[in-house]
Amino acid sequence: MTSRKLSAFIDAIARGRRPKRFRADAEDVEVLRAAVELRAARPGDAQPTAAFTEGLFRRLSEQAKQQERTPIRTASRPRARTAWLVAAAAAVLVGGTAAATAALTSPAPTHSAVQVPQGSALRTGTFLTAGGQVLGQIVAYRGSPSWVFMQVDVPNYNGSIKCTLQVDDGSTVAFGTFTVKAGTGQFSKSIGSVDVGHLRGAKLVTSTGSSVAAATFAA
């Protein structure tokens, strides 16, 4: 079954079509990557069409207008800060349609109101299981206060997940617990006085203490 799906995926790539999703094996990754790289070398499709660029521009313009029409509530400073931090986290962490929608509809941020997170202000890591499967991502943002955001996909899991952070001297900072529903969970929290630059990684365990995944922050 997997072999047929792998062949169908490669055939779609070769024909320049959108391939269907399937659960790939780790040993298929190199073959899939080779197929993608060979197809990407074909001249022609590497340039966007005018129809796409203009169509996307119209959609984004309409979204921007809708956002500007949305009444901006008078918010206290902490509330405004929370809103834009969540928007920034959504931008760098989730990157999905839901995140895009959330960012576009958040009341506080506007196109000119929120600071672009700079490279040195962000640190990212990927949650991996002991077997190397990617479960999600974590982003640490250096600010005042600093924050950590995470998003995980744990297939077929419903329940609480405890996250702990490790700093570079090896000590563990107790962090917090969040709930995963239908396999998906998100969590954000201030890390107080912990220096983002000294974070080494994060670990996720279930309520029974079973290891779920670990992430190491990129340097």
Add this chain to the structure above:
Amino acid sequence: MVSGGGVPYLRVVDDDVYTDWESVYRDNIDRLYRLMYARVGNRPDAEDLTSEVFSTALPPMRLSSSKGEVRAYLLVTAKTVLASHWRRRLGQPVTAIDLDTDIRYLSEPSGPEPPSDAPARAGKILGGLPERYRRILELRFLEACSIKEAAQAMQISVSNAKVLQHRALRMAANLAVELEL
């Protein structure tokens, strides 16, 4: 003049900024699409992911940031969008965006010649394959032939063409690893 032995902490002011979000879009849309296309290898997905990056990144963007900062922000967003795409599509990270090396996609002048190194990488891989392996992959991936058309061009059966393609891709994948491409 610094008094008391202190070290002056100066921030370089970059006046090379975008004037509005449309200029952010116009200056980076082609670049981001090329990067996404190089990482997914098909137009429909490249268009969707490019759209996702802009939809996610533009609303919270501050225009007083320099162009370099805006591009770095777009690249970070693109990295997470691509990672989520592969997690949803295959459950495996087939390709990724490197924040250090792939910034060139966004920082080099936008023109008819994309900064993609895909042709050079493909050339190295294909150049290391036996003739029949190289030919089947050229027909399928570079000349966009169907498996039937490729079989006819090589005067072999369709089933043989499928087997040949499978073996050729396996060897190409191993070669890419050996060449550290």
